[in-house]
Structure formats: C-alpha cells, structure tokens
Amino acid sequence: xxxxxxxxxxxxxxxxxxxxxxxxxxxxxxxxxxxxxxxxxxxxxxxxxxxxxxxxxxxxxxxxxxxxxxxxxxxxxxxxxxxxxxxxxxxxxxxxxxxxxxxxxxxxxxxxxxxxxxxxxxxxxxxxxxxxxxxxxxxxxxxxxxxxxxxxxxxxxxxxxxxxxxxxxxxxxxxxxxxxxxxxxxxxxxxxxxxxxxxxxxxxxxxxxxxxxxxxxxxxxxxxxxxxxxxxxxxxxxxxxxxxxxxxxxxxxxxxxxxxxxxxxxxxxxxxxxxxxxxxxxxxxxxxxxxxxxxxxxxxxxxxxxxxxxxxxxxxxxxxxxxxxxxxxxxxxxxxxxxxxxxxxxxxxxxxxxxxxxxxxxxxxxxxxxxxxxxxxxxxxxxxxxxxxxxxxxxxxxxxxxxxxxxxxxxxxxxxxxxxxxxxxxxxxxxxxxxxxxxxxxxxxxxxxxxxxxxxxxxxxxxxxxxxxxxxxxxxxxxxxxxxxxxxxxxxxxxxxxxxxxxxxxx
Numbered sequence: 003x004x005x006x007x008x009x010x011x012x013x014x015x016x017x018x019x020x021x022x023x024x025x026x027x028x029x030x031x032x033x034x035x036x037x038x039x040x041x042x043x044x045x046x047x048x049x050x051x052x053x054x055x056x057x058x059x060x061x062x063x064x065x066x067x068x069x070x071x072x073x074x075x076x077x078x079x080x081x082x083x084x085x086x087x088x089x090x091x092x093x094x095x096x097x098x099x100x101x102x103x104x105x106x107x108x109x110x111x112x113x114x115x116x117x118x119x120x121x122x123x124x125x126x127x128x129x130x131x132x133x134x135x136x137x138x139x140x141x142x143x144x145x146x147x148x149x150x151x152x153x154x155x156x157x158x159x160x161x162x163x164x165x166x167x168x169x170x171x172x173x174x175x176x177x178x179x180x181x182x183x184x185x186x187x188x189x190x191x192x193x194x195x196x197x198x199x200x201x202x203x204x205x206x207x208x209x210x211x212x213x214x215x216x217x218x219x220x221x222x223x224x225x226x227x228x229x230x231x232x233x234x235x236x237x238x239x240x241x242x243x244x245x246x247x248x249x250x251x252x253x254x255x256x257x258x259x260x261x262x263x264x265x266x267x268x269x270x271x272x273x274x275x276x277x278x279x280x281x282x283x284x285x286x287x288x289x290x291x292x293x294x295x296x297x298x299x300x301x302x303x304x305x306x307x308x309x310x311x312x313x314x315x316x317x318x319x320x321x322x323x324x325x326x327x328x329x330x331x332x333x334x335x336x337x338x339x340x341x342x343x344x345x346x347x348x349x350x351x352x353x354x355x356x357x358x359x360x361x362x363x364x365x366x367x368x369x370x371x372x373x374x375x376x377x378x379x380x381x382x383x384x385x386x387x388x389x390x391x392x393x394x395x396x397x398x399x400x401x402x403x404x405x406x407x408x409x410x411x412x413x414x415x416x417x418x419x420x421x422x423x424x425x426x427x428x429x430x431x432x433x434x435x436x437x438x439x440x441x442x443x444x445x446x447x448x449x450x451x452x453x454x455x456x457x458x459x460x461x462x463x464x465x466x467x468x469x470x471x472x473x474x475x476x477x478x479x480x481x482x483x484x485x486x487x488x489x490x491x492x493x494x495x496x497x498x499x500x501x502x503x504x505x506x507x508x509x
Contacts (some may be wrong), residue, residue: 005155009162009174010079011353012189013118013223014039018199023228025068028239033068035226038075044144050141052107052128056081056154059105059126060166063096063114064085065163066233069136069144072111072220074209075130079183081154083104085162085176090489091393093117097164100125103176103366112138116509121446134233158182164366165307167210177308178367181217184384186359187310189331190219195301196317197225199247204250207234211490212307213281218251221363237425241265249276253491257300258429269294276317280305282492283398285430286323286337288422302326304398305386310360313396318445324420325395332356337390340402343377351399353413354388355381366378404495406435408443411473415495418476421469422447423464427455432485432493433476440507448498450484457481478490478505 020036027476028416033041037471054060062085064070085103087096089111100108101122112131117285145465147398154160162181165255166174175221191197203222222229230243235252237259244250257279258264277292277300293299304313304326312335317329329335337352338345346352361382364372375383387399400415408415415433422431438444451457459479466475480502486494 007081007153008158008160009154009156009185010042010153011093012185013075013220014103016224016226018226021032022199022226024223025071025229025231027068027231028135028350029241031068037074038151041069041072041144042075042079044147044149045073046080046153047109047147048140048143049076049082051147052130054080054082054106056156057083057161058107059083059085059101060109061085061087061100061103061105061106062132062210063089063091063118064109064111064132065089065134066214067136068131068231069132069141070209071231072144073132074215074219076151076163078156079151081151081160083161086163086165086215088208088210088489093121097121098174099439100127102174103164106321109140121497127393132260141243147350152159156181158185159363163216164422167307175368175371178363178366179310182359183310183362184216184220185224186215187330188224189394190332190360191217191221191311191314192225194314195249195278196226196331196440197221197223200251201225201227201275202247203227203229204232204247205229206235206240206256207253208234208489209250211281212310213251213253213303213490216310217280217305229402233378235259237263241270244270245273248274249278250274251278251280251363253281254279254288255282255487255491257292258288261288261295263486264294268296271298274298276301278303280311280394281490282487283321285423286420289323304386304396308362309356309358309384312354312356312360312396313357314385315395318398319481321396324443325397327396328394329356329396330358330360333360334381335396337388338377338383340387346394348394349388351387351389351412353402354384354386354396355397356384404434406433406443406445408435408438408445408473410442413445413474416444418447418466418470418474421466422462423462425465427451427457429453429455430485431491432495432498434495434499434502436499436503438477443472444462444477444506446502447479448482448485448502449479450482477491478502481504 016474025033108127128142160433163179164176297323315321334357339355399416418433429452435443462479486497
C-alpha cells in the first residue's frame with residue numbers, strides 16, 4: 003500500500019479500469035492505465051537509484067515522448083520536483099536554469115550530452131539521456147527497474163514542479179507549483195469542461211509548458227480518459243486523427259492552420275465535443291470563422307505559469323469571442339489599479355489579480371520578488387491588464403509591460419489589434435510602443451496579410467480613422483509576411499520592439 007502522495011493518489015483513485023487505454027501514439031503504441039502505473043513506478047525506482055531524494059529537482063530537456071510523460075509521473079511519485087525545460091533552449095540558457103535550480107539530475111537528449119555535461123557538473127547534477135523515441139540511458143535503466151514502487155508521501159503544499167517563466171521582463175523566475183496547485187486545477191477543469199472516461203483528447207502540445215503538461219495531461223488522468231499523443235502539431239496528422247477523438251486542446255495557431263485546410267470541414271468534426279484554446283490570445287476573427295465553418299464555438303480560457311487556469315468561457319452558454327469567460331470555481335478574480343491597488347468597478351481596465359488553490363507557492367529562491375507580486379490579502383498580481391464587463395466576462399487587454407503611454411494617454415494594444423484584425427485581408431496584427439521624441443512612445447502596428455493578399459500601410463490606417471480615437475491610431479504601420487512567435491504560439495512583441503525601435507528616429 004503506497005503512502006499518500008497527494009497528486010498521484012488522486013490520479014490513481016480516478017482509474018476505473020487498469021486495462022483501459024491512457025495514451026496512444028499515431029504509430030499504434032498503446033499504454034494502458036496499468037502500464038502507466040508500472041512504467042511510472044519503474045521511473046520512480048530509477049530516480050531513487052540515481053540518488054534523487056524527496057524535494058530534489060529533476061531537470062528535463064528532452065523531446066516530447068510517452069516516456070518523458072512517464073518520467074514526469076515517476077518524479078511526482080518519488081517525491082521530487084519536476085523541472086521541464088524548453089527543448090529549444092541553448093546550453094547557455096540551460097546553464098542559468100541549472101545554476102538557479104541546482105537539480106540532482108539532468109535528463110537530456112543524447113545529442114546534447116557533450117554540451118550539457120560540463121554545465122551539469124558545475125552544479126553536481128548527474129546526467130541521463132532520453133531521445134524522441136523514448137530511448138537512452140534513462141530508458142535502459144527504467145527497463146531494468148522494478149515496476150512496483152511505494153509512493154513517497156507528499157502533502158498538498160509540497161512542491162510537484164518548478165516551471166520557469168519566459169523572462170520577458172527580466173531574468174527567468176522559477177514558479178513553484180505544489181501538488182494541490184496542480185490537483186485542484188485539474189479537478190475543477192474536469193468538472194467545468196465535462197471530461198469523462200469516454201473522452202479521447204488529441205494532444206499535440208509540447209510538454210515543457212503548463213498547457214500540455216498539466217492542463218491536458220492531468221485533466222485526462224483525473225477524468226480517467228485517454229489521449230492520442232502526437233510529437234507536435236502536424237496538420238495532416240491532425241486531420242487524419244480528428245475522427246478518432248472527442249476533444250482537442252490547442253493554441254490559436256492550431257485553429258488558424260486548420261481553417262486554412264480545405265479538408266477541415268463541418269462533417270469531419272461533427273462528432274467532436276470540445277475545442278479548447280489557450281496560451282495566447284485567440285482573435286475574434288478566428289473564433290467566428292471557426293464557428294461558421296464547423297458549428298463549434300472554441301472555448302477560450304485564461305491561465306499562466308504561476309496560476310494554472312484562472313478563467314474559462316462556459317461549457318454551456320455563450321462563448322464570447324474576445325473574452326476568456328468567468329473565474330473558475332474556487333478562483334477569486336478582481337481588477338485593480340496597478341499602482342495603488344485600488345479595486346476597480348466593472349468596465350474599467352486594470353491589472354488582473356487572482357487568489358485560489360491554483361495559485362503558485364512563490365518564485366524559487368526569490369522571496370523579495372514573491373512578496374512584491376502578492377497583495378497583503380493573498381491576491382497574486384498577474385501583470386495582465388483586463389476588464390470585467392456587465393455580464394461578468396473577463397477580457398484581457400494586454401500585459402502591463404505592453405501598455406503604451408503616448409502623449410500622456412494610455413493605449414491598450416489588444417483594443418487596437420482587434421480593430422485592425424477586422425480589416426479585410428489582415429491575418430493578424432501586433433501593436434507595440436516604440437520611442438518617440440514628442441510623445442514618449444509612438445503607436446506602431448505590425449500586420450501580416452492572409453495568404454495571397456497584398457496589404458499597404460494606408461489600407462490599415464484609413465479604416466481606423468473612424469473606429470479609434472486619434473491617440474490610439476498607429477503612427478506607423480509595417481507589413482511582414484508573418485509575425486514572430488514563440489513555441490507556444492505567442493507573438494513575440496519584444497522581438498518586434500527591437501526590430502522597429504528606430505521607427506521614429508527620423509521623425
């Protein structure tokens with residue numbers, strides 16, 4: 003009988019039939035729930051054999067595979083702390099994360115060993131390997147390990163994972179997530195999104211990020227459902243597999259690419275129960291086009307690394323384009339003045355603050371930063387700017403750091419982007435502020451056209467004259483073939499700000 007490992011005990015309790023499929027790959031490999039228990043136990047035994055103790059960090063920079071997911075579960079069962087790292091990070095970036103987290107073990111791709119072993123040696127971390135096919139020194143050790151493991155006792159507040167934020171406003175910070183942070187959010191989402199053991203989830207997200215690792219995986223586990231596990235988003239594979247699934251979680255790019263495929267028809271997805279979007283804003287245009295094409299309204303939700311999911315559009319009811327719905331059960335959400343902390347009434351724009359069992363334990367080894375990000379009453383200051391409308395729907399208008407102050411007026415990029423995205427021929431837009439001698443910051447729009455469309459700057463500025471106040475209108479417009487994005491589909495405004503920082507130097 004295993005001890006009460008808070009998160010894994012709930013995963014175990016949700017299993018109705020150990021013979022039922024938990025994970026299937028496009029190649030036909032199937033892991034049952036019984037296989038999941040046995041394989042994650044073997045991983046836990048292997049970690050203990052490698053000297054990993056409860057509370058130790060296990061850093062993982064590998065390609066997505068079923069074996070990597072078993073490593074996550076084995077780490078939880080061993081009482082250690084899972085630390086996923088983006089597979090695109092350079093050795094120099096990994097050097098920072100290992101120096102900060104001081105893991106006991108680094109699991110990396112065999113091709114990265116030569117570059118990463120000296121880095122790991124500086125912090126005393128052992129190194130094991132795991133490739134995209136689930137092979138490597140770690141897998142070999144797991145193959146030889148016992149498949150029964152007595153789970154290490156972990157309470158609700160013990161750490162299950164550390165996820166590093168992107169570091170767009172400074173050096174990356176490690177968000178400490180407890181067993182109950184993860185478990186409570188998964189329980190709520192299972193109920194809110196009506197997941198059951200009958201659901202089959204199409205999983206094409208990366209698993210170094212909260213969306214693919216915690217939302218998709220933990221929700222499936224706590225529902226006792228199954229998933230088709232793709233290494234990455236592949237349009238042809240998605241179109242082929244959609245008839246076999248009931249739900250899909252994706253980033254906005256997934257849905258815009260599906261809309262670009264002639265084979266993506268109403269008939270193809272008539273059986274589907276749910277499409278969920280997150281990790282980046284879903285444009286109202288894509289939301290409306292998707293609904294018109296398929297009859298399905300994409301369910302957009304809002305979360306972040308530090309809080310898991312905070313809000314969701316309703317399962318039953320109006321899924322409103324341009325909003326992220328209502329606070330989830332157990333989550334308190336308010337809008338406050340970013341400077342004074344004064345609570346603002348509905349309709350006004352301010353910083354979003356949240357409190358609930360989903361909110362993280364603080365930033366790893368950064369007590370001063372942690373204290374600065376929480377109000378005295380326990381609300382976490384998200385840094386996202388938003389408003390709550392008269393019906394209670396939450397809308398995100400941008401990050402506080404993206405706020406543009408031009409000539410003393412505040413401009414929220416999301417409002418301008420929404421107006422630009424309505425212009426015919428525009429596929430997507432990003433609005434940024436760059437230095438301006440007279441106004442402090444000048445509003446700049448960067449737009450990408452639909453395929454085969456030619457856009458001119460005046461074709462963007464002219465329609466905005468009647469829809470936006472003069473101070474909100476872009477002073478310059480640039481057209482690019484496509485906008486730069488990170489691995490989760492978020493437009494990289496820091497890249498654009500650097501690219502166009504001299505837009506007004508000759509003005």
